[in-house]
Amino acid sequence: MGLQHDYPWVKAPVLIGAPMRLISLAPLAVAVSHAGGLGFIGAGTEVHDLDAHLQEASRLIRETPVVGSAADVLPIGVGFINWGADFDTTVRTLEKYKPAAVWFFAPYKNADLVQWTEEISNATQGNTKIWVQVGSVHDAVEVARLCRPDVIVAQGSDAGGHGLERGAGIITLLPEIADALKHEGFEDTSVVAAGGVVEGRGVAACLALGSEGVVMGTRFLASTEATIAAGYQRAVVRAKDGGINTVRSKVYDTLRGTTGWPERIGGRGIINQSFLDAKDGKVTKENMDAYAEALKKGDDGWDENGRLTTYAGTGVGLIDRIKPAAAIMKEIRRQVMDIELRTSKRQSRI
């Protein structure tokens, strides 16, 4: 029961690295777990190279063990975009490496997750815990009934990258999901918050909301261990006023050719010229061509007049430095402790 039981190396508050496709690979996932969190590799839709990523993670962990983790489990997780990931390759690879958790997201329908849950649990003798990301109360309850996952990730509308086109922020989503799961008899299911948390105040807020752990994606875009272009990282550090200067849309999936996503889902990213040129979300040939040209510019494709995809959440305005994952997590833990000590003092005066 509980995250600190299932992942005995993690410290409170439980900080989780989001499985960002192409960006959160072995170096970042392992760094988060080394620092007392739970890191996830973002396999996404591409599982042909998952074996290589897990092999690298295994090597990094052999070199520097994650103190407190069990010998038969790889102390990181792997995230999948279920509509696109190859099932048989996934099961075979997970059986070999036994990561501590898998994270499911965006099946065409929730019922598709039943087979994923059953076969992965069997192949790993239950060592690999099942996490499912949802963006609504409806999906949380349906997934709980169908799969009985260990963890529901409640993703709010402030999240960067892919998520529901329309939904609530975690301020209401997390409590409503927690109440609904309890009401339906799933009080053993852990609920963790994702979407808009980049520093200590957000983590402390999620703990007050009842979250057992807190997921961060956007914050780790600006970590030294992220597999990410320097231009993308600079754009993340530069962006301010995150609610105004990011937008959820399907424009970047169109421009990049990452089609196949369920209709209900879009990606939040920093607004740039590609988005501004796509009137009402319609992408013209000129826009496609300009995008292809921007790609050739490398890091400069993310400059002030840039065009390249810059997925990030509304918390991007609170990030102003690139740091190692461990330093990010240490700073956040100190901020949370300061906030909670202030709360304690206020309480003790009452």
Added chain:
Amino acid sequence: MGLQHDYPWVKAPVLIGAPMRLISLAPLAVAVSHAGGLGFIGAGTEVHDLDAHLQEASRLIRETPVVGSAADVLPIGVGFINWGADFDTTVRTLEKYKPAAVWFFAPYKNADLVQWTEEISNATQGNTKIWVQVGSVHDAVEVARLCRPDVIVAQGSDAGGHGLERGAGIITLLPEIADALKHEGFEDTSVVAAGGVVEGRGVAACLALGSEGVVMGTRFLASTEATIAAGYQRAVVRAKDGGINTVRSKVYDTLRGTTGWPERIGGRGIINQSFLDAKDGKVTKENMDAYAEALKKGDDGWDENGRLTTYAGTGVGLIDRIKPAAAIMKEIRRQVMDIELRTSKRQSRI
């Protein structure tokens, strides 16, 4: 400095009743202040009957004083929708009643608020404090520079009723605004959170984010003192999965003829047949006619197949009972205390 200094009757945590147009009138505003919060009358765009509302509020407060309030100030606030409210009538009426605060929202441009701030402050000898609601960091800083308000209300995307069509939830908006104001030298400006808070977990989360007080609108829709149709209230209690079953749109302003709003603003309400019939937000004559017919049905115009405007935030799914404002606030204070005591115990073990 600080809300408990300026409004000496308020208790911690500072709970604020949002100035909901047509709904938060003297009975609700006074009930919130009587219960140790700060209630706001929602004058909105219509100030011709503001004198009558303030006269009623004065009478209610003479009958049952708000303990701790100063004799020369009416211990409630008044909210205005600045693009529509008549300036001269407003100043004259506020001079007569001296409410503790005014709350500005939705000017065509922020510079319009300079005259409002100056003349109201002069007319009330500074007894009426200036609150300004914003939805972005840009507006918070611009308003602070132009008007030096006492309070900035940071309204997140989960809020019900009118707000920015596109913006962040309070999980990121509140900290980014607080940091920006401090950075620009406005550390004396109080920042309070609005949008998505309906119970104790949300209030505790806002306090962790650094909010000095917390605004609630949607929660008070289901209060006995709200001036609201029984059908509307039943729809609020019935709604679940608030992020999915509410939407921000301009459809209801069109249907009700409440035009004149700045283009950047839309209203969040519970999805019903009127919205579903408005494909891509376009309102047809059939839809207008059906709306007019629904109006004639009274409370039944909000039934399961209803069409009438039901503004509410994403927190609506967490509300399941109509109660007096004082009972709502008492319950929330108890919930916040429980959460903070749990936090204290966790801290004391570390």
